[in-house]
Amino acid sequence: MKIATWNVNSIRTRLDQVMQWLVVNPVEVLCLQETKVVDPDFPRSPLEALGYNLYCAGQKSYNGVAILSRAPLEQVSAGFAPVLTDPELHSTALSLDEQKRVITGVLPGNLRIVNLYVPNGSAIGSEKYLYKLSWLAMLRQYLQQLQSTKANEILICGDFNIALEDRDIHDPTGRETHIMASDLERQALQSVLELGFADSLRKFTPDGGQFSWWDYRAASFRRNQGWRIDHHYLTAGLYERAIGCQIDITPRKLPQPSDHAPVIIELQSSELLPSSQKIEGE
DNA sequence: ATGGCTTCAGAATGAAGA
Numbered sequence A: 001m002k003i004a005t006w007n008v009n010s011i012r013t014r015l016d017q018v019m020q021w022l023v024v025n026p027v028e029v030l031c032l033q034e035t036k037v038v039d040p041d042f043p044r045s046p047l048e049a050l051g052y053n054l055y056c057a058g059q060k061s062y063n064g065v066a067i068l069s070r071a072p073l074e075q076v077s078a079g080f081a082p083v084l085t086d087p088e089l090h091s092t093a094l095s096l097d098e099q100k101r102v103i104t105g106v107l108p109g110n111l112r113i114v115n116l117y118v119p120n121g122s123a124i125g126s127e128k129y130l131y132k133l134s135w136l137a138m139l140r141q142y143l144q145q146l147q148s149t150k151a152n153e154i155l156i157c158g159d160f161n162i163a164l165e166d167r168d169i170h171d172p173t174g175r176e177t178h179i180m181a182s183d184l185e186r187q188a189l190q191s192v193l194e195l196g197f198a199d200s201l202r203k204f205t206p207d208g209g210q211f212s213w214w215d216y217r218a219a220s221f222r223r224n225q226g227w228r229i230d231h232h233y234l235t236a237g238l239y240e241r242a243i244g245c246q247i248d249i250t251p252r253k254l255p256q257p258s259d260h261a262p263v264i265i266e267l268q269s270s271e272l273l274p275s276s277q278k279i280e281g282e
Numbered sequence B: 001a002t003g004g005c006t007t008c009a010g011a012a013t014g015a016a017g018a
Helices: A011-024 A044-048 A087-096 A127-149 A183-193 A236-241
Strands: A002-007 A029-033 A053-057 A065-069 A074-078 A102-107 A111-117 A153-159 A230-234 A242-247 A263-267
Touching: A002 A111, A002 A153, A002 A230, A011 A029, A011 A044, A029 A111, A029 A153, A044 A053, A053 A102, A065 A102, A065 A111, A087 A127, A102 A127, A111 A127, A127 A153, A127 A183, A153 A236, A153 A263, A230 A236, A230 A242, A230 A263, A236 A242
Parallel strands: A002 A029, A111 A153
Antiparallel strands: A002 A263, A029 A065, A053 A065, A074 A102, A102 A111, A153 A230, A242 A263
């Protein structure tokens, strides 16, 4: 089973590329970020015609997330607030949910997918940077709640706008003062991962040069001056089942591409695992 | 080069992305 994540930088602008990519890569699940469209205007029917169920949470002009899934999802919700019902957190969660950056649902087999578009943060110390750190702190609460309520395995994926390690940046010189690589951003993400999530790509390669985003400017892609900021993080049982993780740079080479490339993880079917590890219902 | 390039919204001397 393959699950992909792709920041498409406008689904309406990129629809043909997404469709063509899905024909070649008929993944079980595709998580999209930066769809930049309100839900009634989402180009739903062409994607459904390819055999996908669509779940989206968008807003005008900015942000927006969507999940395409061959199997119908259960327990679908958008934003932090539906999960964080505790009065101490709920109003702050509602406020953060004005920006559409979170959508989740559960696949048959009790596998929860969480699709995220982490705020960019603009510049270190800016108001948007503080927003990014607050948002990541709320994400930690949100995932902790999801882990406590039900015995799902959880896959979180999306555009994290953070390169967690220096090997995830083409040139880490001065990274401390660069958005997406500052210490506080890395610490905030690390604190999320400490709940029990592991980086799927790093199961398969320790190498640098694995990038998922290249700036549109300065011919960054041609010179391969990229960053790895799009990730799949897995709970322990899923991490065991991961049998591959690739970044597909093919669409980044097309005319008028997204600045991000899709990242695909492959999971071994739980039917092939020993019965003690088998997941009910899959 | 306090930029470059691309998107959206709507008419900008723009805002935001990363």
